[in-house]
Amino acid sequence: MRVIKQLLINVSGENVSGAILEDGRLYEVFSEEIESIRGNIYLGKVEKIVPALDAAFVNIGKGKNAFLRLRDLTKTYIDTILGGKKITEGDKILVQVKKDAVGNKGPQVTTKLSLAGHFLVFFPLSKAKGISKKIVDKDERNRLKNILKNLLKEGYGVVLRTASEGVGESEILEEYEEMKREWEDILKKFKRSRKPKILREEPETLDFILRERLDGSVNEVVVNDLKAFEKISSYISKMPKRPSVNLAGGDVFDEYGIYDKLKELNSKVVDLENGGSIVIEVTEAMTVIDVNSSAYIEAKDQRELSLNINLEAAKEICRQIRLRNIGGIIIIDFITMEYENDRRKVLETLKKELLKDKAKTEVLGFTRLGLLEMTRKRTSPPHDIKMFTKCPVCGGTGKVLSPKIIRDRLENELRKFSEDDNTISFFIRVHRNLSGYLNSENLRLLRKKVKKNIEVSFDWPDPNTYDLKLKRR
Numbered sequence: 001m002r003v004i005k006q007l008l009i010n011v012s013g014e015n016v017s018g019a020i021l022e023d024g025r026l027y028e029v030f031s032e033e034i035e036s037i038r039g040n041i042y043l044g045k046v047e048k049i050v051p052a053l054d055a056a057f058v059n060i061g062k063g064k065n066a067f068l069r070l071r072d073l074t075k076t077y078i079d080t081i082l083g084g085k086k087i088t089e090g091d092k093i094l095v096q097v098k099k100d101a102v103g104n105k106g107p108q109v110t111t112k113l114s115l116a117g118h119f120l121v122f123f124p125l126s127k128a129k130g131i132s133k134k135i136v137d138k139d140e141r142n143r144l145k146n147i148l149k150n151l152l153k154e155g156y157g158v159v160l161r162t163a164s165e166g167v168g169e170s171e172i173l174e175e176y177e178e179m180k181r182e183w184e185d186i187l188k189k190f191k192r193s194r195k196p197k198i199l200r201e202e203p204e205t206l207d208f209i210l211r212e213r214l215d216g217s218v219n220e221v222v223v224n225d226l227k228a229f230e231k232i233s234s235y236i237s238k239m240p241k242r243p244s245v246n247l248a249g250g251d252v253f254d255e256y257g258i259y260d261k262l263k264e265l266n267s268k269v270v271d272l273e274n275g276g277s278i279v280i281e282v283t284e285a286m287t288v289i290d291v292n293s294s295a296y297i298e299a300k301d302q303r304e305l306s307l308n309i310n311l312e313a314a315k316e317i318c319r320q321i322r323l324r325n326i327g328g329i330i331i332i333d334f335i336t337m338e339y340e341n342d343r344r345k346v347l348e349t350l351k352k353e354l355l356k357d358k359a360k361t362e363v364l365g366f367t368r369l370g371l372l373e374m375t376r377k378r379t380s381p382p383h384d385i386k387m388f389t390k391c392p393v394c395g396g397t398g399k400v401l402s403p404k405i406i407r408d409r410l411e412n413e414l415r416k417f418s419e420d421d422n423t424i425s426f427f428i429r430v431h432r433n434l435s436g437y438l439n440s441e442n443l444r445l446l447r448k449k450v451k452k453n454i455e456v457s458f459d460w461p462d463p464n465t466y467d468l469k470l471k472r473r
Contacts, residue, residue, distance in 0.1 A: 003022050003023055004022070004023055004024075004219050004220070005020065005021070005022050005217055005218050005219050005220075006020070006021040006022075006218070006219065006220045006221070006222060007019075007020055007209070007213060007214060007218050007220070007221045007222070007243070008020075008021065008221075008222050008223075008252050008253065008256055008258065009206065009209065009221065009222070009223040009224075009225075009228060009232070009252065010223075010224060010251060010252040010253045010258075011206075011223065011224055011225035011228055012251070015031070016031075016204070016205040016206045016209075016228075017029070017030060017031040017205070017253065018030040018031075018205070018209040018213065019253065019256075019258050020213060021256065022356075025319065026258065026261040026262075026323060027319055027322050027323055027356075028213070028322050028323060029258070029262065029323070030205065030208070030209055030213075031205070036100050036202075036380055037062065037097045037100060037107060037202075038097050038098070038099065038100050038107075038202070038380055039096065039097060039116070039202040040096070040097050040198055040200065040201050040202055041094065041095070041096045041097075041113065041186060041198070041199045041200040042060040042061070042062075042094075042095055042096075042097070042109070042196065042197065042198050042199060043060075043092055043093075043094060043189075043190055043193050043195070043196055043197050043199055044058040044059060044060040044066065044092070044093050044094070044095045044109065044196055045058065045059045045090065045091070045092055045093075045195075045196050046058055046087060046088065046089050046090060046091045046092075046093060047059050047065050047089065048065075048089060049070075049087070049088070049089055054069065054070050054071060055067060055068060055069050055070055056068045056070060056087065057106075058093065058095055058109060059196050060095065060097075060107070060109065060196050060198075061195075061196035061197060061198070062106075062107065063106075064101060064105075064106030064107070065106055066095065066097070066106050066107045066108065066109040067105070067106060067107070067108045067109070068093075068095060068108075068109050068110070068111070069108075069110070070087070072110045072111045072112055073087060073111055074111070074112070074125065074126065076125045076126065077111045077112075077125050080125060081093060081094050081111070081125075081190075092190075092193075092194060093111065094111070094113065094186075094190050094199070095109035095110065095111055096109060096110055096111075096112075096113050096114070097109055098110045099378065099380070100380045103284075111125075112125070112126060113125055114128075115179045115182055115183060115200075116211065116212075117161075117175045117176075117178070117179055117211070118161070118163050118175065118210070118211045119160065119161055119163055119164040119167055119171065119172050119175050120151075120158055120159065120160050120161055120164060120172060120175060120176060120179070121158070121159045121161060122156060122157070122158060122176065122179035122180065122183065123156060123157030123158065123159070124156055124157075124183040125157075126157045127152075127155075127157050128157035128158070128159060129148060129152055129157055129158060129159065130148075130159045130160070131144050131145065131148065131159070131160045131164075132159075132160060132161050132162040132164070132165075134162045134355065135160075135162060135164075135165045137165075140165055140166070144160050144164060144165075147160070147169050147172055147173075148160055150169075150173075151172075151173070151176055154180075156180065156183075158176065160172070162215055162216075163214075163215045163216070163239075165216060165240070166216070166240030166241065167238070167239075167240055171238050182200070186199050186200050206228055206231065210231075210232065210235050212358065213358070214232075214235070214236070214239075214243075215239075216239065216240070216241035217356075218243045219243050219244070220243055220244050220245075220246065221236075221243050221244070221245045221246070222246050222248050222252055222256075223245070223246075223247060223248065223252070224247070224248045224249065224250060224251065224252045226247065229245060229247045232245050233245050264323075265323065265324055268280055268281065270316060270320060271294075272294075272309070272312050272313060272316055273312065274308070274309075274312060275293075275294055276291065276292060276293055276294050276309040276312060276313060277291075277292045277294045278290065278291050278292070278313050278316060278317060278320070279292065280320060280324075280326075282324075282326065285328075285329070286328060286329035286330065286331060287321075287326050287328065287329070287330045287331070288330075288331050288333070289317055289320075289330065289331070289332045289333065290333045291309060291310060291313040291332070291333060291334045291335050292335075293305065293306075293309055293335060303337075303338070303339065303342070305335075306334075306335040306336065306337055306342070307337065307342045307345065307346075309335055310334045310335055310337065310342075310346045311345065311346060311349050313334065314334075314346050314349045314350040314353065315349060315353050317332060317350070318350065318353035318354055318356070318357065319353075321357075321376055322356075322357050322359075325380065326376060327359070327376045327377060327378025328375065328376065328378045329373070329375055330373075330374045330375065330376060331371050331372070331373060332371065332372040332374070333370075333371055333372075334346060334370070334372060336370055337370075343366055346372075347363065347365065347366075347372075350363060350372075350374075351363055357376070359376050359377050360376070360377040361374060361375065361376045361377070362374060362375045393461075393462055393463065393464065400433075400463045400464050401463065401464045403431075403433045403434050403436070403437055403463070404437065406430070406431075406433075406434060406463070406464070406465075406466060407434060407437040407438070410428065410430070410466055410468070411446065411449075413468060414426060414446070414449075414450045414452075414454070414468075415449070415450055417468075417470055418450035418451060418452050422472045422473045423452060423470050423471070423472055424452070424453070424471045424472060424473060425452055425453035425454065425455070425470075425471045426450075426452060426453070426454045426455070426468060426469070426470060426471070427454075427455045427457075427468075427469045427471070428454065428455070428456050428457070428466060428467070428468050428469075429456075429457045429458075429459060429460040429466060429467040430456060430457075430458060430460050430466045430467075431458070431460050431461070431462060431463040431466070432458045432459075433463045434458070434466075435458050438456050438458075443456060
């Protein structure tokens with residue numbers, strides 16, 4: 001069945017946001033409101049080399065020093081950038097941001113530089129070569145192999161991207177020459193500069209979205225800005241398979257309900273259409289996803305029920321990891337399947353859905369405990385970190401102290417102060433969570449225990465604490 005894929009671009013003042021819908025369901029969202037330096041190329045200064053980590057910390061002028069793995073240093077890089085000498089502290093080096101800073105960790109950089117275009121990725125310091133695995137047509141792959149062979153003659157590395165499918169050789173060659181000129185300009189800037197500085201910045205959000213997400217699988221582009229509309233129309237003129245481009249009025253995200261759909265980014269439980277559910281727990285080391293049958297009963301036996309829920313869950317999990325931009329190690333606890341053929345069907349469904357994902361993924365299979373292991377390349381923080389901040393009350397745990405613990409703590413404090421004959425009465429402000437523990441009857445008994453008057457207000461904002469004031473003689 002044909003999937004209708006829409007690329008929505010919403011322009012609001014200086015901000016540009018994008019979203020991808022497939023058959024009306026949200027799969028990806030992008031925004032320039034969250035700063036990212038991934039892909040930027042910097043002149044950096046080596047601040048410290050740590051042999052135990054086989055790494056160096058590099059000042060790129062962005063606050064926290066960046067982390068560089070020394071194994072990234074190739075002979076070509078050393079000869080071209082370092083003049084053939086061993087790297088030392090104080091050296092200036094050329095690096096590219098591989099991963100954005102996350103939490104207390106600074107950005108990770110690499111010396112394996114690459115310049116990404118729409119049709120190809122240019123590798124100035126390596127012999128990398130290849131054609132996107134998502135191009136499966138044999139005749140097309142052979143055509144692109146011949147084009148690639150010509151491009152590689154100059155000694156630079158080139159990988160042809162999915163968007164190169166069906167594109168003429170002249171368009172690909174034009175972009176290659178543009179990438180080569182850009183590299184030569186970066187090298188000149190690097191050689192004549194001394195202090196840490198940015199030498200190449202990733203394109204603005206609109207250009208990034210067009211480069212990374214506008215390909216032959218997109219059926220329609222909807223945008224609400226005339227200049228952006230004209231730019232997109234010009235951009236797709238080079239594409240062999242062109243989507244329709246429509247100019248909308250007003251807020252595109254509001255019109256398509258994207259703001260409401262974004263609420264699920266912060267939800268741990270995701271309901272499946274036929275009654276099952278998945279629970280997503282993101283930790284620092286990995287993401288764990290649990291599949292539950294919940295209210296699902298549409299099956300003739302346990303085997304069919306497990307398989308049906310797991311197949312539906314596999315599709316939804318792939319959507320969720322794209323939508324939330326989850327990376328790193330992912331462990332999935334599917335409902336137990338006794339038959340190998342059923343596990344194979346779930347694996348095939350998962351792998352098929354992951355083909356739609358631009359990020360590099362690897363499915364490692366089921367463990368002896370029946371858990372599915374997979375990885376997804378992490379290049380930027382997940383959206384829940386970028387779009388949400390930790391709750392100032394629970395500190396990100398999602399939990400607060402039991403009202404009973406707070407009540408007992410308060411009662412002990414009241415008893416202690418009531419022993420002072422100079423204390424006449426108490427005024428307490430508590431969170432509304434304690435309304436059941438401090439109702440009129442319980443409050444009467446508490447007054448009797450401490451032998452003092454107690455007034456209570458349920459307007460205290462923090463459920464973990466309370467405010468106690470004493471009235472003295």
